[in-house]
Amino acid sequence: MKGKKGPLLFFIAPFGLLFAAFYLAPIGYAIKQSLYKIERQGTFGKAQEVFGGLEQYTRVFSDGPFWESIGRVLLFGIVQVPVMLGVALALALLLDSGLVKGKAFFRLAFFVPYAVPGVVAAIMWGFLYSPNLSPFTALTGNVDLLSADFVLWSMANVVTWIYVGYNMLIIYSSLLAIPQEVYEAARMDGAGALRTAWAIKIPLVMPAIVLTTVFSIIGTLQLLAEPAVFRTFSSAVTSTYTPNLTVYSTSSIPNFNLAAAFSVVLALATCLLSFGFLKLTQRGADK
Amino acid sequence: MRPPMRSLSILLTSALAVTLAACSSGSDDSTDEATGGAASCAPASGNVELTYTTWIPGIEDVVKLWNDKNPNIQVKVQTGPNGNGGTYANFFNQLKAGNAPDLGHIEYDALPSFRVQDGLTNLASCSEVTAAKDQFVDWTWGQVTFGEENSVYGIPQDTGPMALFYRKDLFEKNNIPVPTTWEEYAAAAEKVKTAGGYITNFSQSDISQFAGLSWQAGGRWFSNDGSKWTVNFQDDNTKKVADYWQDLISKKLVSSVPPWTTEWDNAYNKGNAWTWVSAVWGANSIMSGAPDTSGKWAVAPMPQWTAGGTSAGNWGGSSTAVFKSSKHPYEAAKFALWLNTSEEALTALNKAAQLYPATKAGATLPALTEGVEFYGGQKIYEVFATASTQVAADFAWGPTMTDTYASASDGFKAVVSGTGTLNDALKTAQEKTVATLKSQSIPVAE
Numbered sequence: 001m002k003g004k005k006g007p008l009l010f011f012i013a014p015f016g017l018l019f020a021a022f023y024l025a026p027i028g029y030a031i032k033q034s035l036y037k038i039e040r041q042g043t044f045g046k047a048q049e050v051f052g053g054l055e056q057y058t059r060v061f062s063d064g065p066f067w068e069s070i071g072r073v074l075l076f077g078i079v080q081v082p083v084m085l086g087v088a089l090a091l092a093l094l095l096d097s098g099l100v101k102g103k104a105f106f107r108l109a110f111f112v113p114y115a116v117p118g119v120v121a122a123i124m125w126g127f128l129y130s131p132n133l134s135p136f137t138a139l140t141g142n143v144d145l146l147s148a149d150f151v152l153w154s155m156a157n158v159v160t161w162i163y164v165g166y167n168m169l170i171i172y173s174s175l176l177a178i179p180q181e182v183y184e185a186a187r188m189d190g191a192g193a194l195r196t197a198w199a200i201k202i203p204l205v206m207p208a209i210v211l212t213t214v215f216s217i218i219g220t221l222q223l224l225a226e227p228a229v230f231r232t233f234s235s236a237v238t239s240t241y242t243p244n245l246t247v248y249s250t251s252s253i254p255n256f257n258l259a260a261a262f263s264v265v266l267a268l269a270t271c272l273l274s275f276g277f278l279k280l281t282q283r284g285a286d287k
Numbered sequence: 288m289r290p291p292m293r294s295l296s297i298l299l300t301s302a303l304a305v306t307l308a309a310c311s312s313g314s315d316d317s318t319d320e321a322t323g324g325a326a327s328c329a330p331a332s333g334n335v336e337l338t339y340t341t342w343i344p345g346i347e348d349v350v351k352l353w354n355d356k357n358p359n360i361q362v363k364v365q366t367g368p369n370g371n372g373g374t375y376a377n378f379f380n381q382l383k384a385g386n387a388p389d390l391g392h393i394e395y396d397a398l399p400s401f402r403v404q405d406g407l408t409n410l411a412s413c414s415e416v417t418a419a420k421d422q423f424v425d426w427t428w429g430q431v432t433f434g435e436e437n438s439v440y441g442i443p444q445d446t447g448p449m450a451l452f453y454r455k456d457l458f459e460k461n462n463i464p465v466p467t468t469w470e471e472y473a474a475a476a477e478k479v480k481t482a483g484g485y486i487t488n489f490s491q492s493d494i495s496q497f498a499g500l501s502w503q504a505g506g507r508w509f510s511n512d513g514s515k516w517t518v519n520f521q522d523d524n525t526k527k528v529a530d531y532w533q534d535l536i537s538k539k540l541v542s543s544v545p546p547w548t549t550e551w552d553n554a555y556n557k558g559n560a561w562t563w564v565s566a567v568w569g570a571n572s573i574m575s576g577a578p579d580t581s582g583k584w585a586v587a588p589m590p591q592w593t594a595g596g597t598s599a600g601n602w603g604g605s606s607t608a609v610f611k612s613s614k615h616p617y618e619a620a621k622f623a624l625w626l627n628t629s630e631e632a633l634t635a636l637n638k639a640a641q642l643y644p645a646t647k648a649g650a651t652l653p654a655l656t657e658g659v660e661f662y663g664g665q666k667i668y669e670v671f672a673t674a675s676t677q678v679a680a681d682f683a684w685g686p687t688m689t690d691t692y693a694s695a696s697d698g699f700k701a702v703v704s705g706t707g708t709l710n711d712a713l714k715t716a717q718e719k720t721v722a723t724l725k726s727q728s729i730p731v732a733e
Contacts (some may be wrong), residue, residue: 038728043511043686046405047728130550148704232548235491235700239693251547253690254404255377258726 033260049257056261061183065240066262068271070221072152073242077220080156085212087160088167091198092205095168107172113167118162122229125158130233146234155226163219168214174200174208210281214274221270224248243269328413328617334358335618339607340365341392342374342691347633353625358511360618362390370394371689382406382610389526389613389617390623393441394605395430396495396684399509402433402440403686403729408609410439413620422628426680427645431606433511433683441606442623442646445636447566447676448498449600452573454561455585455663457484465587469531471560475538479561485542488560489532491703493546494695495602500564501525503600503681504592509685512578515730518685518720520695520713527592536703543703552576564589566602567643567671572659582660584666588674599674601682604645643671650675687723694719 037052060066092109094100113121126146127133134140145154178201186196202209224244231237231245239249243266251259338363340352343646344412350364350526365388367374375397381387382404393401401407410416415438420428427443450464455551458465461482466472476486490496501508506525510517519525535541542560544551554560556577563569573584589599607623626632628646636642637654644652650672685691696713 040728043513043516043730044399044402047403128548130548130554131543132550232492233545233550235543235545235704238697238700240697249690249693252376252379253400253687253723253727253729254376254383255384255723 006236027138030260030263033257036257038154038255038257052257053192056258057265059258060261060265063246065238066243066246069243069246071238073220073223076152076156077217079153080159081213081216081220083156084160084164084216085209088164088212089171089202089205091168091208092172092175095172096201097193099193100278107169110168113162113164114166116154116162118225121162122158125154125161125230129154134167146230146236148234148236151230151234151236155223158226159219163216167216170212171205173210174205175217176205197200199232206281208213210278214277217273217277219264220272241270305649309533328410328416330617335360335615336387337362337390337613337615337619337622338365339363339389339390339622340367340374340378341607342367342369342372343392343636343640343642346636347636349626349639351667352631352635353622357622360622362622368636369693370397375400375689378406378468378610379404379670382612385612387610387612389609389615389619391610392444392605394603395427395496396688397610398431398606399433399684399686400688403727407440407609408611408613408616408619410609410616410620411437411438411444413439413617415624416442416620419427419624419628422646424646424647424675425602426644426678426682427604427606429680432603434681441608442627444605444607444619444627445568445642446645446675446678447499447568447601447603447643448671448678449564449566449589449602450670450674451504451587451589452563452565452569452584454558454580455581456583457482457558457561467588468594468596469510469590469592473531473535473540476490476535476538480540484559485540485554486535486560487541487562488546488551488554489536489541489543489703491543491699492696494692496565496697497528497547497561497598497695497699499566500532500703501528501600502679503589503598504528504616505598505679507682509683509706511683515732516685516724517732518717518724520717520720521710525713526710533709536709545709554581565666566604567674568603570659570662570667571641582663584662585665586662586670588670597677599677599679599680606645625666642706643668643675680711685720685724686729687720687727690723691716691720 033050034056035054036049037055038047039050040047095103095107100106116124128136129140129145131137131140131144131146138143144150182200182204186200191199220240222244223242227237227241227245228248231239231241240246243262246260247259249264250262297325337360341364343349343366344700346364346366350362366376370393374392378387378391378401380592382401387406398407419442423443424446426572427446431441431443433437433440448607449649452467457479461478463478463482464471466475472486479486498508501524504524504527506520506522506528508518508520508525525724532541536543542554544554552575555561555563555573557581558580563573565572570586573580591598607627609619613619626636627644628648630648630652633642633646634645634652634654637644637652643649643655649655650668655668655672656666659668660664695712698707698715699709701707702709702712721733
């Protein structure tokens with residue numbers, strides 16, 4: 001036993017150290033910050049950080065715009081995540097079906113948008129949406145895609161465009177892992193391509209779909225780049241449009257303590273939703 | 288993938304939000320000196336290297352002039368995005384982490400925010416600094432001293448006195464007289480609309496323009512009696528300005544393209560917007576944003592609230608401040624004074640970035656007394672030199688302007704989308720500002 005601990009430690013230490021330094025320590029620091037508040041004397045008095053208990057959290061829970069923004073991203077997620085994953089699944093099945101020629105090309109082509117940095121993608125789409133700059137004036141001249149009614153879905157389109165290929169790839173690689181014998185058995189039983197997709201492939205890649213869903217829920221709650229960029233283009237995107245934008249605005253006041261409290265609450269909400277979703281799907285699997 | 292692994296990856300990813308707010312590391316005790324007392328201002332014994340962060344384009348060449356002549360005080364420049372675009376956020380983080388540069392570029396409206404965070408060195412004990420007072424345009428000195436004795440929190444750098452840029456060709460062609468009062472401006476707006484244009488574009492998300500308009504009208508948003516702040520975006524003068532623009536917006540006489548976007552440039556380049564009430568640096572914005580309109584613009588004094596009035600607003604303008612953590616305030620102040628008062632530096636700054644100097648002598652720089660081709664050869668800077676003397680000295684900024692601008696801009700954006708009025712937006716912005724001050728324990732009158 002003694003001889004085994006040395007090598008184990010040797011291999012775990014690099015990860016453990018980095019994990020502690022860049023993950024656990026910042027979280028701990030954020031939680032600590034969220035429990036403090038500022039006190040000062042006079043209009044330009046020196047600020048002092050004193051323990052404030054849950055004071056920042058009472059602010060967070062009574063902050064209307066913050067909870068409104070949580071509601072907004074939830075609505076976004078309920079619509080955008082199924083659409084995006086539906087398309088990703090369809091593309092993955094198509095690539096896997098043998099109907100498509102030039103598989104390698106399409107696999108790369110679907111994935112390319114993910115290689116475009118999120119901010120650049122948002123700026124690019126912002127131009128496409130702008131009424132006077134868009135090459136599609138027939139559309140943008142009649143429908144203001146950046147107005148309050150549409151801007152959330154305009155952003156959903158950008159997010160979908162970026163991440164469809166990424167999610168497709170995860171699902172596709174999971175499809176490739178399905179043993180050929182299963183297909184053979186299905187063929188023997190007389191299943192066609194559609195039947196195989198529906199009854200064999202989709203159930204077998206369910207874990208990958210669940211995983212991508214969880215990633216997407218997390219990504220949705222943490223939307224930042226798209227609304228931050230669209231803020232300059234659109235009069236409908238406010239400084240508290242998404243929860244992460246609120247965190248950003250608060251920390252640039254600067255009010256680090258309140259920003260930390262917002263972040264902790266947002267992280268907890270994200271955990272809750274992700275684990276909630278996992279629990280739900282696992283219960284389904286047990287039946 | 289097995290469930291336990293999955294849970295781990297969720298844990299990893301889901302707490303990204305937490306790390307975002309935790310980028311700064313804590314050394315909260317780096318600022319133990321009491322505020323109010325000016326820092327000592329003694330020269331260092333050996334060679335000094337200073338760091339200076341700014342977003343002035345071409346600043347490297349200007350600083351090189353200094354470095355070549357001052358081997359003992361070498362300045363290293365770092366550049367970044369403009370203040371509210373990210374550099375202020377960096378400064379605040381650096382101050383918290385204790386690694387701020389020696390000198391920083393801070394606009395007048397952001398100085399109180401940095402002072403309230405205890406980030407600035409009071410340069411009042413540097414005799415060279417206090418001696419330079421009379422070189423600066425009066426109101427700029429008020430901005431860096433907050434109107435207090437024994438306090439200087441930055442060296443004025445440039446200013447943004449406002450005037451009216453207008454499309455001379457279109458006004459002449461349509462027989463519209465150049466407005467001298469706001470009443471005439473509104474009347475002109477109707478005629479411009481008939482001719483198929485908009486008189487101007489209302490700046491929905493850059494509140495500083497509205498602040499400049501209120502400044503001219505006599506609105507005073509913040510005051511500070513030493514024991515508490517007063518926040519007031521609802522005084523009669525500010526209301527007057529808000530109602531005036533609300534009227535133009537409601538009648539659809541102004542466009543509302545988001546400012547500082549390509550679309551906005553396009554509106555001016557294509558001749559959709561005919562005037563812009565803007566600051567002196569706006570001359571450069573039009574030149575770069577609307578190159579096709581060269582030779583068609585002219586500059587007139589800002590419209591007045593009473594016929595024959597002589598008051599101007601100010602939009603923008605910056606100072607060079609020394610951060611509290613600097614170990615060499617004497618050398619830093621010396622460099623900042625050279626940068627913002629010497630003729631060679633001011634000429635170079637004007638050449639590199641069209642900065643309009645905050646010094647009285649600056650108005651007579653050769654580059655600022657010549658005609659400008661883009662404006663049909665008009666000596667436009669003379670209009671701004673006059674405007675600069677007409678800016679009221681007692682306009683003060685609040686200590687959380689980033690937040691105030693964000694709240695007001697959220698409201699203004701809603702207005703141009705058809706919800707509420709500018710006055711409602713200002714009222715909400717005032718309430719939010721008071722709440723933000725309270726959350727920072729900054730004393731504020733209700």
